[in-house]
Amino acid sequence: MNPLLKEIRRNPILWLLTFVPVVFAAAKLKPDAQTTLFVLSVLAIVPLAALLSHATEAVAAKTGDAAGGLLNATLGNLTELVIALAALHAGEYTLVKASIVGAIVTNTLFMLGASFLLGGLKHHVQEFNRAGARLQSGLLFLATIALLVPSAVAEADSVPGAGITQKLSLGLAVLLIIGYGLGLLFTLGTHREIFSGAEHTEAGEAPWPIGVALATLVGVTVLVALVSEIFVGSVHKAAQAFGMTPAFVGFIVVALVGDAAEMASAFSGARKNRLDLSVGIALGSASQIALFVAPVLVLLSYLISPAPIDLRFWPGAVVMVLVATLTATLVTSGGRSAWFVGVLALMVYMIFALTLYLLPPPIQ
Numbered sequence: 001m002n003p004l005l006k007e008i009r010r011n012p013i014l015w016l017l018t019f020v021p022v023v024f025a026a027a028k029l030k031p032d033a034q035t036t037l038f039v040l041s042v043l044a045i046v047p048l049a050a051l052l053s054h055a056t057e058a059v060a061a062k063t064g065d066a067a068g069g070l071l072n073a074t075l076g077n078l079t080e081l082v083i084a085l086a087a088l089h090a091g092e093y094t095l096v097k098a099s100i101v102g103a104i105v106t107n108t109l110f111m112l113g114a115s116f117l118l119g120g121l122k123h124h125v126q127e128f129n130r131a132g133a134r135l136q137s138g139l140l141f142l143a144t145i146a147l148l149v150p151s152a153v154a155e156a157d158s159v160p161g162a163g164i165t166q167k168l169s170l171g172l173a174v175l176l177i178i179g180y181g182l183g184l185l186f187t188l189g190t191h192r193e194i195f196s197g198a199e200h201t202e203a204g205e206a207p208w209p210i211g212v213a214l215a216t217l218v219g220v221t222v223l224v225a226l227v228s229e230i231f232v233g234s235v236h237k238a239a240q241a242f243g244m245t246p247a248f249v250g251f252i253v254v255a256l257v258g259d260a261a262e263m264a265s266a267f268s269g270a271r272k273n274r275l276d277l278s279v280g281i282a283l284g285s286a287s288q289i290a291l292f293v294a295p296v297l298v299l300l301s302y303l304i305s306p307a308p309i310d311l312r313f314w315p316g317a318v319v320m321v322l323v324a325t326l327t328a329t330l331v332t333s334g335g336r337s338a339w340f341v342g343v344l345a346l347m348v349y350m351i352f353a354l355t356l357y358l359l360p361p362p363i364q
Helices: 002-010 012-029 034-063 065-075 078-089 093-122 130-152 154-158 164-190 192-198 210-241 246-258 260-271 275-304 315-332 339-358
Strands: none
Touching: 002 012, 002 210, 012 034, 012 210, 012 260, 034 078, 034 210, 034 246, 034 260, 078 093, 078 210, 078 246, 078 275, 093 130, 093 246, 093 260, 093 275, 093 315, 093 339, 130 164, 130 275, 130 315, 164 192, 164 275, 210 246, 246 260, 246 339, 260 275, 275 315, 315 339
């Protein structure tokens, strides 16, 4: 376990791992202190997400480009998936849907915008591979259509026993997963050379032994699941104490906490003038949430949830995803960036956050 201990010593984010046993002890000794449990669980999830991301990269480095890319794609958003599964099992449907939309919008606007801003403050103008950005924006647009259609035809459910939205969502979930898989085949297989500009290797950084990486993946996934149970159980009381709604918690808190590790990598890449890496992480993570995580949650809701969920979101959520997709397409269309481009994307994100805080959606 020496590589793991070295990583913990040199990475300040991982020092927060001390909060993992603290949150378990607090849940045992003070189960009614919901606000305290909420804060502690957030502080515990951040380093676990970072450790999970590092272990995933270490396994990917051992499996080759194609398999490694597939592994990064399927496990890159594992933290958000585990939190959403815990909320789904508890019947917190508003939190689940808000976390899905929040992850898409946060990756597309906040992570991408902050990367442009931080990179632009150090480098006058930065360039990146437009092909990868165009593909991810296209995948996000596909997902936006899938979110828009169930909301548009929801009125058809007024017919007794119709269940059109549920059936439609189930079919769309399958189609989105197929589209996601074909997108991976396109970028990692048949046309890999087009997107090669987004691939980077850290010089002088030795990957973990495969055994350590796999053991870390399994152990951290279990810990994230346990902490997520505490997080979801404390959401309502803590949200009321902080003047927030479950939708705001899902949209802002879950998305920022779950993406902490990916954000650190994206921001570091931008500062090192490796904007291909930053754009790939931000838009790639958003498309993973939209085309893989959200459909998987729909399918799993038939097994673990009190009632199945659908892909019908409140109108504001669909608008946010659509605007975020269009914004990402606009700011990445030229393949060049400067700090003010990042400011524009961040301003759109802050407009959404303020609107959601002051005008929460109805309970789903």
